[in-house]
Amino acid sequence: MCIRVQYAPLTAACSQPYDARHQVITLPEDLPRRAAIRVIRAVLSELAITQPDFGAVCWCGAPVGALPRIPHQARREQVSHGA
DSSP: OOOEEEEEOSSGGGTSOEETTTTEEEEETTSOHHHHHHHHHHHHHHTTOOOOSSSOBOTTSOBOOSSOSSOGGGGOSSOOSOO
């Protein structure tokens, strides 16, 4: 089972960000999304999982991310509003 990421209210659950039993990294829900990948990489590094230059990977090599790489609105096939 690969490592997953979840967001939760800032409580005691976030004091230990990695739950080994469930293989889940818990981040505070008010953490800015731009900082989330840095926190994920830091937790994975503490688990001795070598990280690439960009992004974050599980021990199996699968990407671990906090957000989709392409924003939802950019996935549409047709533009509905002009710039």
